Amino acid sequence: MKIQNRTFIISGGASGLGKSTALEIIKAGGYVAILDLSDEETGRALEKELGPLAKFFHCNVLKTESIAKAVQGTVDWIKETGKPLGGVVPAAGIGLPAATLDRNGNAFDMDQVDLVLGVNLRGTIDLIRQSVEHLAKVDPEGPDGERGVVIMVSSSSAFDGQYGQVSYAASKGAVASMALPMSRDLAKYGIRVVAIAPSLFTTALTAMMSDRVRKSLEASFIFPNRAGNPPEFSFLVKHIIENPMFNGAVIRIDGASRLSKL
Ligand SMILES: NC(=O)c1ccc[n+]([C@@H]2O[C@H](COP(=O)([O-])OP(=O)(O)OC[C@H]3O[C@@H](n4cnc5c(N)ncnc54)[C@H](O)[C@@H]3O)[C@@H](O)[C@H]2O)c1
Numbered sequence: 001m002k003i004q005n006r007t008f009i010i011s012g013g014a015s016g017l018g019k020s021t022a023l024e025i026i027k028a029g030g031y032v033a034i035l036d037l038s039d040e041e042t043g044r045a046l047e048k049e050l051g052p053l054a055k056f057f058h059c060n061v062l063k064t065e066s067i068a069k070a071v072q073g074t075v076d077w078i079k080e081t082g083k084p085l086g087g088v089v090p091a092a093g094i095g096l097p098a099a100t101l102d103r104n105g106n107a108f109d110m111d112q113v114d115l116v117l118g119v120n121l122r123g124t125i126d127l128i129r130q131s132v133e134h135l136a137k138v139d140p141e142g143p144d145g146e147r148g149v150v151i152m153v154s155s156s157s158a159f160d161g162q163y164g165q166v167s168y169a170a171s172k173g174a175v176a177s178m179a180l181p182m183s184r185d186l187a188k189y190g191i192r193v194v195a196i197a198p199s200l201f202t203t204a205l206t207a208m209m210s211d212r213v214r215k216s217l218e219a220s221f222i223f224p225n226r227a228g229n230p231p232e233f234s235f236l237v238k239h240i241i242e243n244p245m246f247n248g249a250v251i252r253i254d255g256a257s258r259l260s261k262l
Pocket residue numbers: 011012013014015016017018035036037038059060061062091092093094095119120123153154155156197198199200201202203204205206
């Protein structure tokens with residue numbers, strides 16, 4: 001599918017992998033609606049930085065009404081620009097490490113579990129579900145009758161989750177599991193669904209890690225022997241949008257790293 005003159009919704013687009021995806025899409029002539037928890041001031045600064053093909057919508061993916069408002073805002077913006085919806089990249093995500101039992105043998109807090117699952121899983125499903133209602137109505141493109149693409153963000157943790165990552169791994173494993181059934185659900189509308197599973201990429205999320213954790217993660221890379229950079233992630237997003245044979249898959253992008261137990 002062509003990126004040029006189409007609009008893509010990106011949650012978590014104010015930072016890291018989401019922001020890099022926004023930059024890549026804009027470079028290819030696409031429009032981006034950035035849905036993020038960041039405040040309005042940060043959002044306006046981001047619009048200024050990214051230029052006229054980007055629009056910021058304050059959004060908390062934990063809340064259905066907040067997503068509804070941002071998606072409606074995107075639909076209204078599309079009426080002004082005339083650039084139809086082309087896809088959604090739900091990249092908003094958080095990681096709150098906690099061991100199942102702490103040093104004193106106390107079980108982890110369910111509020112933390114609910115928060116991680118809420119943002120990474122429920123937020124992903126809710127944004128997709130609300131976006132594809134609109135995507136299913138755009139005019140089909142090309143000989144395949146394609147309408148758009150959903151690109152979810154899973155993680156290496158879906159397969160080799162580390163110590164303290166039960167909630168995060170559960171959320172990302174669930175995201176990976178959704179790629180195939182969702183692609184089956186949406187095939188009749190000409191909508192593809194793919195999940196990308198990155199290993200360590202250098203972003204604000206991973207900047208919070210201790211040196212010990214970072215070094216251990218970097219040591220797990222086979223080649224290249226380093227963490228990924230956001231443009232290497234967004235380059236894959238671009239390719240998935242443009243190549244119609246990517247569907248129903250979970251694609252690892254990880255320099256052959258397999259996470260150790262830590
Ligand atoms: N960086 C990595 O190594 C890595 C590896 C695997 C998967 N991931 C996943 O990639 C995605 C992007 O992560 P990143 O590394 O770019 O992190 P990041 O912290 O740089 O960006 C995440 C963005 O999500 C936004 N966000 C958080 N909670 C939100 C909410 N409730 N509603 C709306 N927006 C919200 C934040 O404001 C932020 O802008 C996440 O889903 C993350 O789990 C990252």
